[in-house]
Amino acid sequence: MPNEPYRTKVTGWGRYPVVEGWEYKSEDLEAVTTAASLSRGLGRSYGDSSLPARTDLPVVTTTLANRLLSFDAATGVLRCEAGVSLFDLNRVFLRRGWFVPVSPGTQFVTVGGMVASDVHGKNHHVDGSFGEHVRSLKLRVADGRMLECSDSSQRELFLATLGGMGLTGHILEVEFLMKRVASPWIWGESQRISDLDAMVAGLNEAAHQWPMTVGWVDCLARGANLGRGLLMKGRWAEPVEAPEAPPPLKRRFRVPFEFPQIALCRPSMKAFNLAYYWKHFQPVRRGIVHPDAFFYPLDMLDDWNLIYGKRGFTQYQCVLPKADDNRPARRFLERFVSSGGMGFLCVIKDCGAEGRGMLSFPRPGISIALDFPIHARHTPKLVDQLNELVIAEGGRIYLTKDTFTRAEHFRAMEPRLEAFNAVRRRWDPEARIRSAQSVRLMGDPT
Amino acid sequence: MNTVLFGATQGMGRSVARVLAARGDRLFLVEHRAEALALSARDLEIRGAAAPVKTAYCNLLEPETFGSALDQAQQELGKIEAVVVTAGLFASQESLEGDSALAARLLTADFLNTVLFCEEARKRLLANGGGTLCVFSSVAGERGRKPVILYGAAKAGLSRYLEGLDHKFRRKGLKTICVKPGFVKTGMTAGLKPPPFAGTPDQVAQRVVKAVERGWPEVYVPGAWQWVMRVIRNLPRFVMRRIEF
Ligand SMILES: Cc1cc2nc3c(=O)[nH]c(=O)nc-3n(C[C@H](O)[C@H](O)[C@H](O)COP(=O)(O)OP(=O)(O)OC[C@H]3O[C@@H](n4cnc5c(N)ncnc54)[C@H](O)[C@@H]3O)c2cc1C
Numbered sequence: 004m005p006n007e008p009y010r011t012k013v014t015g016w017g018r019y020p021v022v023e024g025w026e027y028k029s030e031d032l033e034a035v036t037t038a039a040s041l042s043r044g045l046g047r048s049y050g051d052s053s054l055p056a057r058t059d060l061p062v063v064t065t066t067l068a069n070r071l072l073s074f075d076a077a078t079g080v081l082r083c084e085a086g087v088s089l090f091d092l093n094r095v096f097l098r099r100g101w102f103v104p105v106s107p108g109t110q111f112v113t114v115g116g117m118v119a120s121d122v123h124g125k126n127h128h129v130d131g132s133f134g135e136h137v138r139s140l141k142l143r144v145a146d147g148r149m150l151e152c153s154d155s156s157q158r159e160l161f162l163a164t165l166g167g168m169g170l171t172g173h174i175l176e177v178e179f180l181m182k183r184v185a186s187p188w189i190w191g192e193s194q195r196i197s198d199l200d201a202m203v204a205g206l207n208e209a210a211h212q213w214p215m216t217v218g219w220v221d222c223l224a225r226g227a228n229l230g231r232g233l234l235m236k237g238r239w240a241e242p243v244e245a246p247e248a249p250p251p252l253k254r255r256f257r258v259p260f261e262f263p264q265i266a267l268c269r270p271s272m273k274a275f276n277l278a279y280y281w282k283h284f285q286p287v288r289r290g291i292v293h294p295d296a297f298f299y300p301l302d303m304l305d306d307w308n309l310i311y312g313k314r315g316f317t318q319y320q321c322v323l324p325k326a327d328d329n330r331p332a333r334r335f336l337e338r339f340v341s342s343g344g345m346g347f348l349c350v351i352k353d354c355g356a357e358g359r360g361m362l363s364f365p366r367p368g369i370s371i372a373l374d375f376p377i378h379a380r381h382t383p384k385l386v387d388q389l390n391e392l393v394i395a396e397g398g399r400i401y402l403t404k405d406t407f408t409r410a411e412h413f414r415a416m417e418p419r420l421e422a423f424n425a426v427r428r429r430w431d432p433e434a435r436i437r438s439a440q441s442v443r444l445m446g447d448p449t
Numbered sequence: 450m451n452t453v454l455f456g457a458t459q460g461m462g463r464s465v466a467r468v469l470a471a472r473g474d475r476l477f478l479v480e481h482r483a484e485a486l487a488l489s490a491r492d493l494e495i496r497g498a499a500a501p502v503k504t505a506y507c508n509l510l511e512p513e514t515f516g517s518a519l520d521q522a523q524q525e526l527g528k529i530e531a532v533v534v535t536a537g538l539f540a541s542q543e544s545l546e547g548d549s550a551l552a553a554r555l556l557t558a559d560f561l562n563t564v565l566f567c568e569e570a571r572k573r574l575l576a577n578g579g580g581t582l583c584v585f586s587s588v589a590g591e592r593g594r595k596p597v598i599l600y601g602a603a604k605a606g607l608s609r610y611l612e613g614l615d616h617k618f619r620r621k622g623l624k625t626i627c628v629k630p631g632f633v634k635t636g637m638t639a640g641l642k643p644p645p646f647a648g649t650p651d652q653v654a655q656r657v658v659k660a661v662e663r664g665w666p667e668v669y670v671p672g673a674w675q676w677v678m679r680v681i682r683n684l685p686r687f688v689m690r691r692i693e694f
Pocket residue numbers: 015016041042043044045046047048049052053065085086106107108109111112113114115116117119120121122123124168169170172173174175301403404438
């Protein structure tokens with residue numbers, strides 16, 4: 004029934020942990036956010052960011068609140084409800100020549116989630132994270148009030164909310180700037196890269212010429228091959244290059260059931276990584292690319308998280324400050340491989356300037372993201388080791404991917420946490436709005 | 450297509466309206482909450498509906514509002530070519546058994562008043578030389594089933610009525626389309642455990658608009674429910690007594 008909470012399993016994209024909790028789901032966010040402890044969108048954060056702190060604390064799922072509220076075609080200013088999905092925005096706006104200013108690697112996220120994680124994309128080195136393009140937010144704070152906040156009104160609260168993982172309040176509406184694109188198609192170039200130095204050099208060089216770049220690395224390759232992979236570069240195609248027709252809706256496929264554990268053995272991961280590395284035989288492939296294939300290659304498979312089976316999986320993403328010799332990134336990958344880590348995917352990207360969000364993830368340096376299946380005994384230890392390395396290098400982790408980091412490690416890599424907590428305390432002294440993650444990392448009560 | 454939508458501020462109606470908006474259709478919304486109407490009208494304009502999208506008050510529990518709402522639509526659109534009705538109430542069988550006032554309200558809204566609204570719409574469409582009347586009934590009306598006895602009875606009556614309309618008026622140019630949703634994940638069903646073949650409103654909307662274009666008199670959404678219902682329609686009574694769905 005609308006506007007009443009019901010029991011359900013609440014879990015993130017990694018399908019671990021799972022909370023037998025309570026959920027509200029309604030078109031009417033204003034009505035249901037009064038009684039909830041946290042808002043969540045499409046659950047594409049991997050770990051416990053969108054999970055309740057306690058099983059009896061209800062969460063709001065915003066996806067039915069999906070109205071567009073205003074759009075100014077002269078300036079590109081769009082205002083919408085927090086539950087609008089990026090998939091929906093792409094269907095409505097791309098054929099008219101507009102695209103979101105920043106897009107993550109999946110379009111099954113909500114605008115509220117994009118603000119709360121302050122997401123970054125392939126254009127981070129040019130355009131920064133999503134929060135840089137947000138003009139204003141309508142927020143329900145812990146005491147029940149609804150506030151409009153922006154750079155000029157409730158500024159602190161505004162900046163704490165960009166990348167604040169939903170902990171400052173329920174985002175009800177978002178106003179941000181859409182971007183004009185030359186055509187709805189991408190001109191892309193994909194290049195095979197033999198090792199880590201070449202990859203980082205390639206990213207740095209491409210950053211000057213290309214508005215969008217990302218690297219994919221074979222995370223099982225070792226030694227001289229460490230860091231080999233594909234470097235992807237792209238820009239919006241000019242109308243003369245682009246096909247006349249708008250990009251057709253891509254067919255999607257379903258993963259029909261949870262895969263058995265055997266699917267995750269080393270040989271199958273090796274095969275996957277090798278096949279990806281040899282995706283195209285020629286060293287460089289150029290041409291017109293479907294925007295979905297460029298931005299969201301994984302979206303082709305619905306529910307692909309089932310491939311990781313019953314135990315679920317996690318992603319570890321960190322950013323390491325730039326160093327001339329790429330040592331930090333090398334040490335990081337070596338640590339991952341040597342501690343028995345293995346995964347299907349490793350994404351590498353150079354980050355541009357740090358954004359406005361008080362707790363937002365990107366900072367200048369190299370970001371590395373690795374997916375791996377959860378193993379009850381090994382995974383926490385592996386994450387500990389990676390965190391120690393990240394702390395030593397002066398980097399930080401991305402909360403929206405995190406499941407296993409310990410509070411002391413988080414504090415050590417987040418000198419900004421105190422300031423963020425101070426804003427939170429001012430608006431919510433009892434931490435009424437909180438998540439399983441904020442209990443784990445920020446000392447919130449359960 | 451100039452279309453009047455009753456109950457399209459949320460749920461499957463919202464999705465149907467958006468598919469029509471994306472084609473640039475002219476839309477007119479009627480419902481009982483002014484704020485929801487205004488917000489949906491803006492949403493549809495941004496999505497491509499011919500602007501402005503106008504609205505009128507119409508309450509499923511107040512049949513006297515039906516005629517004037519449709520008249521306003523007629524005035525605004527010039528000619529109404531299609532009417533889509535998704536407005537409806539749902540309540541669990543337990544709550545209906547325990548509360549006869551609620552039962553009376555639901556039976557009145559989902560059968561009597563929906564039929565009265567369709568009568569008003571039918572007259573206006575026929576006076577224009579025909580058109581499409583697309584009404585959301587339910588698979589719950591196909592068999593007497595334990596969890597949906599009262600709601601199902603109202604929908605059964607509605608489905609029969611729509612079938613009759615189609616038989617009588619199709620030759621005069623009025624196409625009646627009875628939409629039979631199985632389980633669709635909307636606010637109405639939030640909290641109910643989705644069975645296999647549960648659909649999304651957007652998926653349903655695509656199929657409903659296809660049915661309108663092709664003039665199918667009956668359409669199950671999602672499509673798989675056609676086969677599910679074929680089985681359920683043929684289950685013997687002793688089985689129906691035993692199963693809980
Ligand atoms: C395949 C894949 C690729 C990805 N690629 C990228 C990438 O390239 N770059 C990147 O930055 N991220 C990436 N992500 C992560 C993803 O963009 C973020 O986790 C995003 O926040 C998910 O949005 P969601 O709507 O699913 O939010 P959820 O996962 O449901 O929630 C995420 C966080 O946002 C909060 N939140 C959500 N909605 C609200 C609201 N209305 N009010 C307050 N708080 C709210 C939640 O409390 C939670 O803390 C990727 C994820 C996947 C699965």
